[in-house]
Amino acid sequence: MLDSATSLSVLRSRQGVATGVGYWALQFAGWGLYFWAQASGEVIFADVSWSKAATLWGGLCVSGFALTHLLRWIIKRGRWLSLPPRALLIRMLIAVALLASTLDVITIALSLAEYNTPVAPILGAFYRRLPPDGQRINQFVSSLIVTLIWVGLYLGFAVQRHRYDAQVHQAELAQLLHAAELRLLKAQLNPHFLFNALNGVRALIADEPARAQDAVTQLARTLRYTLGSNDDELVSLVRELEMVNDYLALEGLRLAERLTVVRDIAPEATKARVPVMLIQTLIENAIKHGIAELKEGGTLRIEAHVVNAELTIQIINPRPINAPVPSAQGTGLKNSSERIRLLFGSRASLHLDLSRLGEATAEVRIPA
Amino acid sequence: MKALIVDDEPLARRELRRLLAAHPSIEIAGEAGDIDEAHERIESLAPEVVFLDIQMPGGTGFDLLSQLDWLPRIIFTTAYDRYAVKAFDVNALDYLLKPIEPERLAAALDKLQATPLTARRAAHKDSPLEQLFVRDGPRCWFVPLRDVSVFSAEGNYVRMQWGQERPLLGRSLAALESKLDTQRFFRANRQQIINLEFIRSVDLGVGGRLHVQLNDGREIQISRRQARQFRERTTV
Numbered sequence: 048m049l050d051s052a053t054s055l056s057v058l059r060s061r062q063g064v065a066t067g068v069g070y071w072a073l074q075f076a077g078w079g080l081y082f083w084a085q086a087s088g089e090v091i092f093a094d095v096s097w098s099k100a101a102t103l104w105g106g107l108c109v110s111g112f113a114l115t116h117l118l119r120w121i122i123k124r125g126r127w128l129s130l131p132p133r134a135l136l137i138r139m140l141i142a143v144a145l146l147a148s149t150l151d152v153i154t155i156a157l158s159l160a161e162y163n164t165p166v167a168p169i170l171g172a173f174y175r176r177l178p179p180d181g182q183r184i185n186q187f188v189s190s191l192i193v194t195l196i197w198v199g200l201y202l203g204f205a206v207q208r209h210r211y212d213a214q215v216h217q218a219e220l221a222q223l224l225h226a227a228e229l230r231l232l233k234a235q236l237n238p239h240f241l242f243n244a245l246n247g248v249r250a251l252i253a254d255e256p257a258r259a260q261d262a263v264t265q266l267a268r269t270l271r272y273t274l275g276s277n278d279d280e281l282v283s284l285v286r287e288l289e290m291v292n293d294y295l296a297l298e299g300l301r302l303a304e305r306l307t308v309v310r311d312i313a314p315e316a317t318k319a320r321v322p323v324m325l326i327q328t329l330i331e332n333a334i335k336h337g338i339a340e341l342k343e344g345g346t347l348r349i350e351a352h353v354v355n356a357e358l359t360i361q362i363i364n365p366r367p368i369n370a371p372v373p374s375a376q377g378t379g380l381k382n383s384s385e386r387i388r389l390l391f392g393s394r395a396s397l398h399l400d401l402s403r404l405g406e407a408t409a410e411v412r413i414p415a
Numbered sequence: 416m417k418a419l420i421v422d423d424e425p426l427a428r429r430e431l432r433r434l435l436a437a438h439p440s441i442e443i444a445g446e447a448g449d450i451d452e453a454h455e456r457i458e459s460l461a462p463e464v465v466f467l468d469i470q471m472p473g474g475t476g477f478d479l480l481s482q483l484d485w486l487p488r489i490i491f492t493t494a495y496d497r498y499a500v501k502a503f504d505v506n507a508l509d510y511l512l513k514p515i516e517p518e519r520l521a522a523a524l525d526k527l528q529a530t531p532l533t534a535r536r537a538a539h540k541d542s543p544l545e546q547l548f549v550r551d552g553p554r555c556w557f558v559p560l561r562d563v564s565v566f567s568a569e570g571n572y573v574r575m576q577w578g579q580e581r582p583l584l585g586r587s588l589a590a591l592e593s594k595l596d597t598q599r600f601f602r603a604n605r606q607q608i609i610n611l612e613f614i615r616s617v618d619l620g621v622g623g624r625l626h627v628q629l630n631d632g633r634e635i636q637i638s639r640r641q642a643r644q645f646r647e648r649t650t651v
Contacts, residue, residue, distance in 0.1 A: 239470070239494050241495070243494040247424070247426040247427070249514045339472060
């Protein structure tokens with residue numbers, strides 16, 4: 048889980064760098080091209096010297112470059128992209144008007160300085176049939192068009208990136224939520240079991256120190272397995288069954304002759320991967336709601352087989368005949384079943400069968 | 416002091432036995448592994464104190480207590496039972512968490528010696544009920560019956576008015592009546608039994624009925640049939 052979350056954020060920061068580079072490239076290319084087209088056009092069509100044309104359009108493009116960059120800074124700083132469309136439109140219209148006017152004033156100023164005329168020669172050449180006022184209006188319109196193209200391109204890219212980031216963020220959140228859900232659903236060792244086991248060990252220490260030592264070892268292994276289960280989702284069946292054996296040995300301490308266990312594990316099933324602590328949870332249920340509720344106890348059967356690339360695990364236990372249809376049993380079972388769904392989707396199932404009198408069968412099917 | 420250990424786990428019983436060996440004042444009269452056995456042992460052995468586990472096959476320690484008419488003193492033993500511990504807090508009962516600490520056990524036994532038995536076991540078969548263990552939903556109480564003002568029939572059960580609490584008792588009014596102290600409790604009508612010590616005033620009603628007002632302001636009618644007996648009992 049951690050890995051995929053990290054790789055997602057790496058992806059995200061790379062994406063951020065890429066759009067930063069993209070912006071600068073587009074910014075240089077755009078203004079450079081505009082400079083080249085206008086300056087060379089002016090030399091060709093208005094028959095002016097390159098140095099004058101280059102000074103005029105160079106000055107304008109450097110100003111444009113700086114001013115649009117300033118606008119980008121303002122947009123980012125003010126988080127305009129997160130604004131509702133209406134607010135964004137109003138701000139953009141004001142920005143476009145100011146930017147176009149400023150560019151127009153700069154064009155007029157530079158043109159006056161270079162050529163002593165308010166209209167740049169290239170525009171004068173293009174619109175020579177228009178009266179001077181018309182030429183000046185068209186000069187403003189060309190600044191406006193340049194501004195609009197810049198704003199259009201910028202918004203187009205930025206909005207797309209904004210949306211993309213939101214999607215990545217969404218995916219990341221979903222991933223984290225998924226991981227958190229699985230963590231929550233994962234069974235914890237029941238504290239009741241833990242303290243009862245400790246009480247049993249305390250009773251054994253004086254009379255049967257060897258059994259007490261075994262019990263401490265089994266308890267340590269059980270605890271270690273449970274604590275380690277935070278790291279892995281799936282373990283081999285044989286590993287889970289090792290833990291279950293320790294767990295059953297400890298339950299045997301307290302239930303004594305009331306608990307008998309019969310195992311039928313097909314050799315090909317042992318390699319199969321199962322959700323960690325899943326079988327333990329089912330066994331715990333079988334004891335808590337079944338065997339521990341019976342004065343005379345009973346036999347717990349654990350079976351595992353692989354048929355057609357599907358692992359079937361069955362936990363069969365006796366239960367009190369007059370026991371109510373379980374509702375308390377619900378949460379543990381519901382969590383396990385939800386966990387299986389998150390891990391395997393519809394390819395796996397968990398089913399509790401109480402149809403036979405005085406018996407419960409929990410059945411898990413997962414792809415082997 | 417005669418003690419009974421009730422726990423379904425042999426090892427837990429063994430451990431408690433060993434811990435109690437350090438307290439010569441406690442004589443372990445017997446053990447029980449489930450609530451039926453425990454019920455029978457309490458009847459036959461007449462223990463003065465019962466060490467009672469909560470989770471057992473066939474029923475919990477609470478189930479056992481609500482079946483008993485005569486309650487020995489109870490010390491609960493539990494491994495981990497948030498629900499139970501919460502119930503004790505309400506009651507200021509003693510309970511021991513397993514594994515039991517010897518110091519904690521000693522303190523519980525000291526407390527036990529300090530509190531007098533409310534009822535003498537010797538007379539218990541015929542002596543009236545003194546207190547009951549009542550469980551209503553998630554809450555449990557040891558209710559001293561002299562503090563109950565009214566018992567009202569509610570279907571086949573009995574609702575008790577006990578201070579601010581109104582717990583439901585899983586017995587019928589008739590069954591309860593036969594076990595109550597007749598000096599203290601009086602069947603006022605088909606539905607209710609009242610505690611005579613809670614009566615503030617009595618008024619004559621229509622048709623030979625009596626209106627009784629209790630200390631808590633509650634009004635109870637005494638039926639015509641019962642009114643004469645009431646007069647004899649209380650010489651109004």
